[in-house]
Amino acid sequence: MPMLSVPVVFAMASPAQGASGPAWVQFLPFALILAIFYFIILMPMRKRQKKVTEFRNALKVGDRVITTSGIYGSITKLNDRSVQLQIADKVRVEVSRAAVGGYQGEEPVVEDAASM
Numbered sequence: 001m002p003m004l005s006v007p008v009v010f011a012m013a014s015p016a017q018g019a020s021g022p023a024w025v026q027f028l029p030f031a032l033i034l035a036i037f038y039f040i041i042l043m044p045m046r047k048r049q050k051k052v053t054e055f056r057n058a059l060k061v062g063d064r065v066i067t068t069s070g071i072y073g074s075i076t077k078l079n080d081r082s083v084q085l086q087i088a089d090k091v092r093v094e095v096s097r098a099a100v101g102g103y104q105g106e107e108p109v110v111e112d113a114a115s116m
Contacts, residue, residue, distance in 0.1 A: 048111075055109040056097050059083065068101040068110055 059065070063075045065085070073085030076092060084094045102108035 052110055055102070056100065059097070059100065064104040065100050066102055066104050066108070067095055067099045068108075069099065071095070072104055 059075060059078060061075050061078060064072070065075060065083075066072050067085070071085065071087060071093070073087040073093070075083055076086045077084035081097060082094050083097055083100055084092055086092050101110040
């Protein structure tokens with residue numbers, strides 16, 4: 001007598017209602033992703049912004065600076081929101097404090113948008 005082969009089917013049962021474990025375990029991967037995001041992206045960005053703010057608050061008359069647009073000059077006057085630069089004899093321009101990128105001859109404090 002020939003044997004007929006019958007396929008065996010296993011059913012996967014869903015876990016019992018109370019056997020899924022504590023609810024906080026389900027949020028652990030999400031919390032881990034948020035922590036990684038904070039330490040890799042947000043924390044360095046805050047440090048860089050603090051450094052830029054300290055640089056701009058420390059500007060004083062006579063500093064030789066470069067703007068983010070590439071203009072070299074010496075500070076002749078400071079306001080709360082702007083800086084007056086002397087870029088040549090009898091040539092002065094007023095620019096925003098946010099436009100000052102760093103001191104001449106040093107690494108820029110403010111990164112250009114192209115390098116980000």
